[in-house]
Amino acid sequence: xxxxxxxxxxxxxxxxxxxxxxxxxxxxxxxxxxxxxxxxxxxxxxxxxxxxxxxxxxxxxxxxxxxxxxxxxxxxxxxxxxxxxxxxxxxxxxxxxxxxxxxxxxxxxxxxxxxxxxxxxxxxxxxxxxxxxxxxxxxxxxxxxxxxxxxxxxxxxxxxxxxxxxxxxxxxxxx
Amino acid sequence: xxxxxxxxxxxxxxxxxxxxxxxxxxxxxxxxxxxxxxxxxxxxxxxxxxxxxxxxxxxxxxxxxxxxxxxxxxxxxxxxxxxxxx
Numbered sequence: 001x002x003x004x005x006x007x008x009x010x011x012x013x014x015x016x017x018x019x020x021x022x023x024x025x026x027x028x029x030x031x032x033x034x035x036x037x038x039x040x041x042x043x044x045x046x047x048x049x050x051x052x053x054x055x056x057x058x059x060x061x062x063x064x065x066x067x068x069x070x071x072x073x074x075x076x077x078x079x080x081x082x083x084x085x086x087x088x089x090x091x092x093x094x095x096x097x098x099x100x101x102x103x104x105x106x107x108x109x110x111x112x113x114x115x116x117x118x119x120x121x122x123x124x125x126x127x128x129x130x131x132x133x134x135x136x137x138x139x140x141x142x143x144x145x146x147x148x149x150x151x152x153x154x155x156x157x158x159x160x161x162x163x164x165x166x167x168x169x170x171x172x173x174x175x
Numbered sequence: 176x177x178x179x180x181x182x183x184x185x186x187x188x189x190x191x192x193x194x195x196x197x198x199x200x201x202x203x204x205x206x207x208x209x210x211x212x213x214x215x216x217x218x219x220x221x222x223x224x225x226x227x228x229x230x231x232x233x234x235x236x237x238x239x240x241x242x243x244x245x246x247x248x249x250x251x252x253x254x255x256x257x258x259x260x261x
Contacts, residue, residue, distance in 0.1 A: 038178070044184040044245075112222030141179070150179075172179065
């Protein structure tokens with residue numbers, strides 16, 4: 001069965017109501033334990049076709065990256081997380097980034113963002129001719145619990161953007 | 176990220192993800208993934224280890240090209256601060 005988000009919505013709202021005190025107390029293990037993960041029983045599949053050397057690749061991370069001089073940070077306070085995404089140019093550098101994600105240790109990514117969001121490594125591969133191109137725009141999400149908004153609002157918008165950019169394949173790096 | 180991957184794949188774009196937690200991946204059911212043995216926040220290995228980052232990306236591209244069974248997960252052999260296997 002595909003994901004039935006309307007059916008999931010009351011379950012998620014119940015979890016928010018019950019987990020808010022634990023969330024505010026920072027008891028992350030408790031709230032994760034109770035989180036009503038959607039476990040789909042189907043498997044979407046698009047066969048990969050073509051050669052990487054002729055294609056456009058885009059990267060997406062959930063590492064909470066944003067351009068600190070021009071973009072707002074993600075909301076790191078709400079129990080819902082933040083369902084928005086930031087568009088990151090392929091040539092962004094370490095000093096361009098802020099990281100807004102309260103639920104992983106980003107001290108290593110602050111030294112080298114490529115361990116979570118390897119834009120520079122994909123540019124290397126582009127120069128070597130191993131991939132055709134890294135997309136001009138890549139994407140960062142952050143911590144998200146509100147998958148209802150994510151699925152109904154954010155992901156359709158995201159898919160429209162990557163289709164408009166004629167992305168051939170998407171590489172996803174969660175944290 | 177699992178939902179993003181699944182819905183992008185459903186929309187007709189091939190995807191591959193990295194993962195480090197088989198139990199979480201069993202919930203998420205990514206269409207294609209490679210599994211690393213690194214902690215959260217460092218899926219491609221140690222900061223500055225350019226050679227390793229590249230190797231993991233090439234492994235992921237190879238998996239993207241060759242996986243034919245939906246839901247495939249390939250475990251990669253790298254270990255934190257250990258030399259790459261030949």
